Amino acid sequence: MTRNRLRSTPVPGHRDEYTGVDFNLGFHVRSYVLDLNYRVGPNRLTSVATLQLDNWAPLSSLTLDLAAGMRVTQVTGSGTAGQNIVVSKFRQSGGKLRLKFREEIPVDSEFSLTIRYSGTPRPIRSAWGEIGWEELENGSLVASQPCGAPSWFPCDDTPDEKARYEITVTADSPYSVIANGTLISKKVSGSRTTWHYRVEHPMATYLATVQVGEYQQLELGEAAGTAVRAWVPAQLKTQASEEFVQQADMLALYSRLFGPYPFDDYTVVVVEDELEIPLEAQGLSVFGANHIRGDHAWERLIAHELSHQWFGNSLGLAQWNDIWLNEGFACYSEWLWFEHADNIPAAESAREFYGELARKPQDLLLSDPGTRDMFDDRVYKRGALTVHALRTMLGDEAFFRMLHRYISVGRHAVVELVDLKREVLQESRKLGIPDSEVDTLWTVWLDQRELPAFPA
Numbered sequence: 001m002t003r004n005r006l007r008s009t010p011v012p013g014h015r016d017e018y019t020g021v022d023f024n025l026g027f028h029v030r031s032y033v034l035d036l037n038y039r040v041g042p043n044r045l046t047s048v049a050t051l052q053l054d055n056w057a058p059l060s061s062l063t064l065d066l067a068a069g070m071r072v073t074q075v076t077g078s079g080t081a082g083q084n085i086v087v088s089k090f091r092q093s094g095g096k097l098r099l100k101f102r103e104e105i106p107v108d109s110e111f112s113l114t115i116r117y118s119g120t121p122r123p124i125r126s127a128w129g130e131i132g133w134e135e136l137e138n139g140s141l142v143a144s145q146p147c148g149a150p151s152w153f154p155c156d157d158t159p160d161e162k163a164r165y166e167i168t169v170t171a172d173s174p175y176s177v178i179a180n181g182t183l184i185s186k187k188v189s190g191s192r193t194t195w196h197y198r199v200e201h202p203m204a205t206y207l208a209t210v211q212v213g214e215y216q217q218l219e220l221g222e223a224a225g226t227a228v229r230a231w232v233p234a235q236l237k238t239q240a241s242e243e244f245v246q247q248a249d250m251l252a253l254y255s256r257l258f259g260p261y262p263f264d265d266y267t268v269v270v271v272e273d274e275l276e277i278p279l280e281a282q283g284l285s286v287f288g289a290n291h292i293r294g295d296h297a298w299e300r301l302i303a304h305e306l307s308h309q310w311f312g313n314s315l316g317l318a319q320w321n322d323i324w325l326n327e328g329f330a331c332y333s334e335w336l337w338f339e340h341a342d343n344i345p346a347a348e349s350a351r352e353f354y355g356e357l358a359r360k361p362q363d364l365l366l367s368d369p370g371t372r373d374m375f376d377d378r379v380y381k382r383g384a385l386t387v388h389a390l391r392t393m394l395g396d397e398a399f400f401r402m403l404h405r406y407i408s409v410g411r412h413a414v415v416e417l418v419d420l421k422r423e424v425l426q427e428s429r430k431l432g433i434p435d436s437e438v439d440t441l442w443t444v445w446l447d448q449r450e451l452p453a454f455p456a
Contacts, residue, residue: 016158018320018371019126019147021095024064024156026057032208033166034153040172040212043135045070046118049153053113059105065150065157066097067132070119072154075099079111087113095124097154121152127371136273139175139213141286143279146320146374149205159317160414162202170194171212178211178231180282182264199282201263201412204316209281211269220268221248224255230268232292239294240270243302246341250303253340254310254333257400259407262314266306277301280308300334307333310407316414321368323375324446325415328366328383335384350388353381354454367417367446386445389455390424393441398427417446 015022033050051064066072072092077085086102097115105111121140123130124147132151133142142152149157167179173193181199199208215231218240222228228248232240247268255261267284275288278301285305291298311333312326335349357378364378366386373379391399406415406423421442428438444452 016147016320018374020371021065021147021157022063023158024062024096026059027053027055027062027156029053029156029161029163031164031166032153032155034168036152036167036169036210038140038169038171038177038210038212040139040175043120043140044118045121045133045152047116047153049115049117051113051115051154052110054110055105055107058107059101061098061100063099064097064115064154065095065147066092066117066154067095067122067124067150067152068092069122070117070150070152070154072097072115072117074114074116076114077101077111078114079105079109083109083111085111095150115154117154124148124151128375133210136213136271138272139211141211141213141269141271141279142209143281143286144206144208145280146206149208152210153208155205157205159204159206159320162204162316162412162414164201165197165199165203165208167197167199167208167210168194169210169212174214175212176215176217176231178215178267178269178284180207180209180284201282201314202316203282203313207280207282207313209284209286211271211284211286213269213271215269218244220244223248223252224261226251226255226261226263227265228268229265230270232270233272233289236270236272236289236292239292240268242294243292243296243298244268246299247302247306249341250306250337253337254307257336257403258307258310259404259411262309262411266309278305280305280312282313283309300338303334303337304330314412315407315410318414318416320374322416323369324366324379324383324386325417325420327375327380328385328387331380331384332387335388346388346391350385351454354385354451357381357385357451362450365447365449382445382451385455389441389445389452392455393433393437394424394427394431398431402427 029051031052035048037046075087075090077087079085087099088102089100091098121133123132123134132144132148147157149155169177170192171177173191177195179197181197184196184198187194216234218230218232220228263283269286270292274290279286307330311329335346338344339346366382369379402423
């Protein structure tokens with residue numbers, strides 16, 4: 001069952017316990033080619049998605065995730081090596097596109113599906129609010145974590161199923177379209193412009209995004225050979241220049257501490273609307289107008305979102321119960337930035353937030369916080385404190401050596417707790433630290449609800 005999956009542990013049953021969505025079993029999507037025609041005014045999407053797949057089980061049928069608002073009109077298949085892949089029937093129900101094939105597809109086949117669909121894209125209602133494609137006052141954005149990708153394209157929407165992407169969007173010419181990856185071409189035809197992006201590195205579906213708005217490009221510099229830029233509304237250009245003045249310095253610091261920046265460039269998008277929190281995607285981050293005041297009030301979040309390019313985007317999750325591997329390291333990255341920029345030791349930040357956690361309910365299990373609490377601030381802060389406990393135990397030299405190796409080994413794949421612990425043990429054994437001490441740290445911070453003693 002797990003032969004072609006990126007994760008090392010078996011699929012836990014047939015349903016994602018966090019999102020409540022049934023897994024689409026039997027195959028792996030290698031790439032998505034998305035050709036989107038978007039009318040901004042009516043928020044209307046007419047699309048063709050071509051998926052390249054291979055299967056680790058014989059298939060007489062399969063399912064993909066797709067929201068009801070996107071209505072499929074045609075599905076065709078084709079195979080390699082002379083295979084005749086015929087879709088005999090398709091239907092949509094329960095947030096799934098369900099396909100049946102005329103003949104069973106043998107195991108280890110390579111084939112493609114071309115899906116034509118259209119509709120008015122809307123966010124998906126979830127336990128965490130509305131997620132996915134969202135219409136703005138003047139444009140649209142996509143923020144899909146953890147299961148909103150089906151709001152705009154048919155996919156296998158689970159975090160460990162990474163794929164490569166080609167994203168082409170044709171939209172009304174006054175609007176800029178920003179998507180993941182490298183801009184390959186931009187072609188104007190009459191009152192419409194076509195933007196073509198290519199994602200070379202494997203990407204989880206929840207990190208795929210399209211941002212549409214009337215934006216101007218703002219160059220933010222270069223760091224470690226990586227271009228840093230922003231797309232902002234004209235009226236926010238001055239504030240954004242000040243707010244993101246340290247963005248390249250942040251990227252330079254993280255490249256030194258974590259290893260090379262994992263993607264081709266880094267882009268920030270500032271939308272005209274207010275957003276509750278900034279939003280992460282692969283290779284870019286999205287901020288609301290309320291985060292861009294020109295006074296550096298949200299500096300920690302600018303650092304936080306950038307660090308997700310390593311923790312969460314390059315190092316993907318195998319399953320959502322490990323969400324602290326994303327958010328704990330990203331929160332600790334905030335402390336590392338202030339340690340560098342303002343000479344505030346990470347230990348001081350850790351002590352401050354330890355005090356906050358101590359005043360909150362002690363009912364969260366970091367290794368498995370559950371659907372309700374997976375984005376609770378305690379996951380972020382306790383996760384960061386766990387990272388600080390590792391740093392305290394190993395010392396700076398061994399800690400950052402461990403971190404470099406952990407990030408390098410997991411680059412553009414997925415990670416689990418076993419991967420982090422393996423790298424920790426490699427350093428702790430060199431230092432003569434008993435395995436039992438590492439096991440104890442693991443247990444008290446990850447597998448017990450009560451807050452442990454402050455790491456010292």
